[in-house]
Amino acid sequence: MKTTTKALLIVGALALAACTNPDRFGGDGGALDPNAGANTGVVAGSANDPSSAAYFQQAVGDRVLFAVDQSSLTAQGQATLDGQAAWLTTNADYTAVIEGHADEQGTREYNIGLGNKRADAARSYLISKGVPANRLQIVSYGKERPIEVCSEEACYAKNRRAVTVLAAGLTG
Amino acid sequence: MMVRFLAAVLAMMLSVSTGLAQSGPLRIEITEGVIEPLPFATPNFVAENAGSADMGAQLARVVAADLQGTGLFREIPASAFVSGVSDFGAAVNYPDWRAINAQALVTGAVNVSGNNVTVKFRLYDIFSGAELGQGLQFQGTTAGWRRMAHKVADAVYSRITGESGYFDSRVVFVSESGPKNKRAKRLAVMDYDGAGVKYLTDSRSIVLAPRFSPTGDRVLYTSYETGFPRIYVLDVGSVQRRVLESAQGSSSFAPRFAPNGQTVVYSQATGSNTDIYTMDVNTGRTTRLTSAPSIETSPSFSPDGSQIVFESDRSGNQQLYVMSASGGEAKRISFGEGRYGTPVWSPRGDLVAFTKQSKGRFHIGVMRVDGSEERLLTASFLDEGPTWSPNGRVIMFHRETQGASGRSSLYSVDITGRNLRPVQTPDGGSDPSWSPLQK
Numbered sequence: 001m002k003t004t005t006k007a008l009l010i011v012g013a014l015a016l017a018a019c020t021n022p023d024r025f026g027g028d029g030g031a032l033d034p035n036a037g038a039n040t041g042v043v044a045g046s047a048n049d050p051s052s053a054a055y056f057q058q059a060v061g062d063r064v065l066f067a068v069d070q071s072s073l074t075a076q077g078q079a080t081l082d083g084q085a086a087w088l089t090t091n092a093d094y095t096a097v098i099e100g101h102a103d104e105q106g107t108r109e110y111n112i113g114l115g116n117k118r119a120d121a122a123r124s125y126l127i128s129k130g131v132p133a134n135r136l137q138i139v140s141y142g143k144e145r146p147i148e149v150c151s152e153e154a155c156y157a158k159n160r161r162a163v164t165v166l167a168a169g170l171t172g
Numbered sequence: 173m174m175v176r177f178l179a180a181v182l183a184m185m186l187s188v189s190t191g192l193a194q195s196g197p198l199r200i201e202i203t204e205g206v207i208e209p210l211p212f213a214t215p216n217f218v219a220e221n222a223g224s225a226d227m228g229a230q231l232a233r234v235v236a237a238d239l240q241g242t243g244l245f246r247e248i249p250a251s252a253f254v255s256g257v258s259d260f261g262a263a264v265n266y267p268d269w270r271a272i273n274a275q276a277l278v279t280g281a282v283n284v285s286g287n288n289v290t291v292k293f294r295l296y297d298i299f300s301g302a303e304l305g306q307g308l309q310f311q312g313t314t315a316g317w318r319r320m321a322h323k324v325a326d327a328v329y330s331r332i333t334g335e336s337g338y339f340d341s342r343v344v345f346v347s348e349s350g351p352k353n354k355r356a357k358r359l360a361v362m363d364y365d366g367a368g369v370k371y372l373t374d375s376r377s378i379v380l381a382p383r384f385s386p387t388g389d390r391v392l393y394t395s396y397e398t399g400f401p402r403i404y405v406l407d408v409g410s411v412q413r414r415v416l417e418s419a420q421g422s423s424s425f426a427p428r429f430a431p432n433g434q435t436v437v438y439s440q441a442t443g444s445n446t447d448i449y450t451m452d453v454n455t456g457r458t459t460r461l462t463s464a465p466s467i468e469t470s471p472s473f474s475p476d477g478s479q480i481v482f483e484s485d486r487s488g489n490q491q492l493y494v495m496s497a498s499g500g501e502a503k504r505i506s507f508g509e510g511r512y513g514t515p516v517w518s519p520r521g522d523l524v525a526f527t528k529q530s531k532g533r534f535h536i537g538v539m540r541v542d543g544s545e546e547r548l549l550t551a552s553f554l555d556e557g558p559t560w561s562p563n564g565r566v567i568m569f570h571r572e573t574q575g576a577s578g579r580s581s582l583y584s585v586d587i588t589g590r591n592l593r594p595v596q597t598p599d600g601g602s603d604p605s606w607s608p609l610q611k
Contacts (some may be wrong), residue, residue, distance in 0.1 A: 137258070149575075
């Protein structure tokens with residue numbers, strides 16, 4: 001019998017390259033814009049000025065709500081959008097991004113698809129009321145930006161929304 | 173001699189196992205569902221020179237944690253040892269290990285020289301009174317010492333279960349902090365066990381669902397950096413990233429690599445409609461695979477690259493479908509009660525993992541690729557986003573707790589539904605993606 005220590009070790013060199021890459025995103029990871037997609041911030045202008053974004057948000061109403069897993073507009077939603085269409089027609093310098101959102105009761109990627117359908121439903125309605133298509137973009141945040149944080153229908157109902165967010169000035 | 177030994181191991185692998193028969197060969201059949209974990213001992217690895225003792229202890233702890241973490245093994249603490257191992261080359265005193273009912277013994281030796289580490293190990297089948305497999309030696313750097321421990325554990329796991337291991341692997345995920353309505357997200361990568369977290373992006377923009385390339389060197393993910401969801405490909409080593417071009421006025425998300433590492437399958441939303449496309453990452457050439465007016469998303473390739481499993485609400489609610497990798501007619505595979513999403517094809521090709529919503533609860537489950545033998549592995553307020561271990565035996569996912577203070581964190585579970593355990597991350601975690609075994 002050969003000695004047990006002989007030739008029993010198979011040498012396997014591991015290419016364990018030292019990490020030459022510093023952790024450039026260490027620390028607190030940079031500042032977050034806490035309002036991106038959440039629309040909880042105060043928008044420009046005074047609500048007393050009917051051509052201001054603040055007036056649009058508060059007096060006209062910047063959002064419409066949806067039933068669970070639905071993207072069809074309610075009668076109340078259509079009424080809000082009628083107001084938005086009229087305001088956007090009068091205030092022709094504004095463009096808008098319509099944000100579609102979902103509540104947390106769904107998987108992430110499906111909810112992006114669902115938020116997209118909601119935003120597009122609002123956009124299509126505004127276009128049908130005469131707002132030029134090139135002034136309206138859509139984006140879906142899925143379930144990433146709830147405005148209400150409880151896990152109950154009272155919160156979910158407010159999170160299933162399409163919000164028309166104004167930007168001053170026509171692009172291009 | 174080597175041939176004879178391999179033949180012996182093969183004979184053990186082929187023999188009918190009763191799982192944990194005390195007098196039988198050292199063998200665990202994973203698929204049988206282990207009731208009683210196999211007791212093993214891993215004494216501190218022997219220091220072969222001055223200054224290696226700490227490393228020897230650390231290596232043994234990581235090897236033991238890997239094995240114990242599978243739920244298939246139970247570590248016998250050093251305090252129970254009758255005798256230790258002070259000489260890696262000396263004969264093992266089997267009666268001393270039998271006395272404490274150890275069935276497997278892992279011994280090791282370590283030599284630290286400057287930045288270089290050499291690790292050797294041997295595995296012994298105590299009841300058979302023989303070494304199981306041959307000793308192995310790994311070389312690496314002090315910075316990469318954990319990988320050497322994972323390599324040892326992978327070899328031990330593999331020899332005892334007959335399956336390939338999964339410890340020398342990484343997980344890319346979304347690190348989450350801040351309250352639910354102002355959640356900050358950034359990409360992070362870590363070892364499978366949560367060690368060595370590195371951040372790959374900052375948290376200025378929402379980032380979602382990173383997915384490893386088949387070689388683990390690149391990551392696809394979705395970012396809102398431009399204000400709209402777009403797909404990026406990031407080199408893990410250099411942290412350089414670039415956006416994948418997508419059609420004007422559309423959003424792109426839910427990307428995954430094909431097994432060839434060159435094709436990306438993803439969802440594109442144009443107007444109200446979300447469909448599945450593929451893109452060649454080098455040429456940017458796109459192909460549309462679905463054209464239903466419903467939401468088609470979360471596509472995942474079969475490991476042979478010939479088919480794609482995805483979710484669609486074309487029937488009225490989310491269900492799973494399989495189609496050819498070139499598109500065309502899709503076959504529905506999920507028929508149970510509730511909604512099915514986020515399908516992921518197992519690396520072994522045999523199963524699809526998914527998220528199921530039913531009666532207000534979320535589950536992680538698996539089914540065969542034809543939809544049969546559905547099995548739910550977890551249940552909670554919100555479980556989502558399964559990813560497979562490289563050997564297809566373990567699933568990692570994220571679980572979100574309920575309410576205003578809800579928080580997301582990572583968990584893993586066996587495909588038998590056993591061994592549910594949290595995966596530690598510095599902050600919250602979501603959307604894990606498990607790498608292949610590292611080379």
